[in-house]
Amino acid sequence: MIKKEDRLSFIVILFLSICLLTYTVIRAITIGITFDEGTSFTEFVPLSFMDIISYKITNANNHILNTLGMKLFSSLFGSAEFVLRIHSLLAHIMYMTFSYLIIKRLKKPILIICGFILINFNPYLLDFFALARGYAMATSFMMGSIYFLFMIMDNPTNKKYVILCFVFLSLSVMSNFSMLIFYSSLWIIFNVILIFQPDFSIKKLVKQNIIPVIVTLLLFLILFEPIRRLNKFGGLYFGGTTGFWEDTAKSVIATSAYGQSYSSDLIPILNYFVITVIILISIVSILFLIRNGLRAINSNIIITFLILMMPCAVSILQHLFINGHFLTDRMAIFFIPLFFLSLLFFIDSISISSRYKYITRLLMIAFTLPFFIHTIKAANF
Numbered sequence: 001m002i003k004k005e006d007r008l009s010f011i012v013i014l015f016l017s018i019c020l021l022t023y024t025v026i027r028a029i030t031i032g033i034t035f036d037e038g039t040s041f042t043e044f045v046p047l048s049f050m051d052i053i054s055y056k057i058t059n060a061n062n063h064i065l066n067t068l069g070m071k072l073f074s075s076l077f078g079s080a081e082f083v084l085r086i087h088s089l090l091a092h093i094m095y096m097t098f099s100y101l102i103i104k105r106l107k108k109p110i111l112i113i114c115g116f117i118l119i120n121f122n123p124y125l126l127d128f129f130a131l132a133r134g135y136a137m138a139t140s141f142m143m144g145s146i147y148f149l150f151m152i153m154d155n156p157t158n159k160k161y162v163i164l165c166f167v168f169l170s171l172s173v174m175s176n177f178s179m180l181i182f183y184s185s186l187w188i189i190f191n192v193i194l195i196f197q198p199d200f201s202i203k204k205l206v207k208q209n210i211i212p213v214i215v216t217l218l219l220f221l222i223l224f225e226p227i228r229r230l231n232k233f234g235g236l237y238f239g240g241t242t243g244f245w246e247d248t249a250k251s252v253i254a255t256s257a258y259g260q261s262y263s264s265d266l267i268p269i270l271n272y273f274v275i276t277v278i279i280l281i282s283i284v285s286i287l288f289l290i291r292n293g294l295r296a297i298n299s300n301i302i303i304t305f306l307i308l309m310m311p312c313a314v315s316i317l318q319h320l321f322i323n324g325h326f327l328t329d330r331m332a333i334f335f336i337p338l339f340f341l342s343l344l345f346f347i348d349s350i351s352i353s354s355r356y357k358y359i360t361r362l363l364m365i366a367f368t369l370p371f372f373i374h375t376i377k378a379a380n381f
Contacts, residue, residue: 017100021089025082025089026381040063040132041074041079043062054226060236063134063135073087085130088129089129094141098143100116105150110361110364111351114364114365115340117371118367123379124256124330125256133330136333138176145172146307150303152193156193156194159211165190169182170218174219177223178327241325249274251329252333256336281342284350343367
């Protein structure tokens with residue numbers, strides 16, 4: 001039987017989800033076509049399936065699954081703006097569903113509700129769920145892969161979860177190539193989970209990596225030609241070259257401020273907020289491992305912190321070794337849910353103690369309200 005508080009949190013989140021979906025549906029209907037959407041529709045949608053996935057026209061504007069979604073729905077229902085954006089709206093439903101399934105691990109209703117708001121109420125992220133672009137789709141598939149990673153953590157021998165995790169990862173990359181950074185990061189974390197299992201052995205590690213290797217090889221076969229062509233014709237030009245904090249973190253913070261009248265005051269506050277949260281989680285994670293030993297790496301707080309920090313590390317390494325650009329603006333929106341997932345499970349870990357239970361819940365509400373109000377104020381059609 002479902003507990004009363006669990007039923008209450010589900011009803012609240014269902015209501016919030018309906019409100020958010022209504023918002024993105026209205027935007028998808030009313031907002032005029034953007035330049036990038038128009039380019040995708042006129043240049044790539046008329047191509048055949050094979051020409052789309054092989055990048056016959058070499059242009060980074062061709063987000064493969066987004067283009068195929070536009071092609072499918074326009075062939076069925078015509079070329080109205082709303083029709084071209086249906087797949088993004090479906091991705092929004094998927095994003096909200098997986099974000100709820102992940103934060104259900106928090107158990108406490110107030111943390112679940114606040115967590116859902118923090119992960120879902122961002123005006124810049126919501127924009128892309130109402131546009132025929134690949135960024136929001138990529139983030140939605142990423143959330144699915146994270147959910148199945150948690151399932152692997154709970155059931156490390158279950159092959160079904162491994163398949164689903166890496167299939168969702170692959171779909172994320174096919175929605176937008178910038179997600180290759182997250183793909184490699186999650187594969188590393190997957191192996192960290194396996195290494196710190198009580199019954200770990202090299203033989204088991206190799207065996208459990210067979211599925212990821214097969215999925216990765218298939219993804220490589222699909223993406224080799226598009227990336228080769230993009231590289232050859234200078235299509236991999238977008239991004240920053242200054243540094244991860246300046247290019248990626250600050251650009252995500254600035255775009256999340258959404259150009260509101262108070263943005264000049266909000267952005268510095270958010271910068272300090274992000275830095276403070278990361279420092280606090282780092283300290284608590286280290287203390288947690290010292291107290292509980294390395295086996296405690298397979299815990300919610302450590303895994304979500306790794307999920308946040310590993311893409312940062314991979315991004316820096318790819319810049320150092322292959323001179324790749326740092327992700328900026330819309331290419332980096334997937335860091336928004338990663339940051340808040342880490343924050344949520346950090347709050348959850350310190351709220352276990354009855355001494356801090358009510359303080360942390362009040363803090364959670366205090367964190368959440370400004371983000372909720374900001375999104376409401378920034379909402380527009």
